[in-house]
Amino acid sequence: MTFSEFAIATIIKILVILGVISAMAGFGTYLERKVLAFMQRRLGPMHVGPYGLLQVLADGIKLFTKEDIVPQNTVKPIFMIAPIISAATAFIALAAVPLLPEFTVFGITVHPIVADINVGILFVLGLMASGLFGPLLAGMASANKWGLLGAARTVIQLLSYEVVTGLSILAPLMLVGSLSLIDINNYQAGGFAEWIVWKQPVAFVLFLIAGFAETNRTPFDLLEHEAEIVSGYATEYSGMRWGMFFIGEYANMITLGFLASLVFLGGFNDWGFIPGGLAIILKVSFIFFFFLWTRAAWPHVRPDQLMWLCWKVLMPIAVLNVVVTGFVLMM
């Protein structure tokens, strides 16, 4: 493949992933409202289009046409950059994720991954962690006490969950012996019984719990907890800048779904009679639904409870898990 072919293929992949994932992120907001409504015996959005399906479009028009307010006394450049950091890092993280198995269109074999680097999983986790610079900068730049509290909680959250994510993912990586997401996927090629979740159930649970903190979803959505700190880091934001934080959040949820299915749930290998491409979409959808389910079922926690949970409960369990895995591997 020549350089120009490579460049064109990469640009097409980037545009397709950007388009599809942001559309899915938008549709995710609709799904979230419908699922929450169903669990709370309400109807949810019903008025725009059949079953409220066009609500996403209406929300989009509202967000794009709303006035972009930058309040007085803010640090303007940082205030304006912060939402872009949030959305951009979420999409850059997707660059190293193999989204589907290889397939052929018009005689061209397509690898649905933008950059196949051999440390894929670390890259994705690192980028998702640096995505928290978005809320942090937003809160600190907006000259608002609620914003500042939201920013302080961002720091707490990052410092709490990052250790747990790293240690929980370490045990499966020790089994596979590679950091490349494609190698991890191929390790589980033997079918349902070969899924890493059967060998590492503890790591899977820890990774999911840390994932809730990473995407700041409900038990751990301290950054913008309405009942306590108005809207946290996003208090002063409006219009599209506000929307970009949430596109980033939903894109991160999808990325985390892909990570969990690739590392623990057999990735895009064929699952019985279900072809691999469909199998991974089903798994990601289930994890996305799981996020919404937890939001409906669980109350928020306090920041000190989050720190207590991460440092005193989850981290020792993760360390024990790594040690036990090491001993089992040596024998």
Next chain:
Amino acid sequence: MIETIAFYTFSAVTIVMFWIVVSSKNALYSMSALAAGMITISGFFFLLDADFLGVVQIIVYTGAVMALYAFGMMFFDTTREVKENIRAPKLVFLLSGLTALILVIAFAAPMVSDHIKAFYPMVEGVQNPQAVGIVLFTKYLVPFEVAAVMLLVAMIAGIILAGKKMDESLTLKIEEEFQEKGSK
């Protein structure tokens, strides 16, 4: 060709970012520029095919700079300019400039005289993390272990210094104080 363009872009961005870090009077600008500079440095690692080190650069400095932000939040109003009290600006400029110059000469000299060569060149077929691991656990085993012990000592010291009242929850304590005041 694209490597050259990427190298000069990353260089320019990094230098501009670190220039902002030292020249800005606003703590928020300085810290954001520091984070951006640290993350653009990872671009050089990716250009040199050292993917692992590039990613480690991102992960480590995200956490480290984040902690720095926390200190910034505690000590400054980050939306205002910090008044700096420098008594002899010329002397400071001279000393720091000289230090920087000496460092640049020290690192550039072997490159100019062409005496730089890799002790442990990359082996074909060995992945990045493995290559780092091989060097760390053979040639540099003693410094690696010493660093590990020192970090452990620092961690234990930190826990002992900070952990005197670890069993009390600050949040609950404040609530109790409120209730005591309310009952009076």
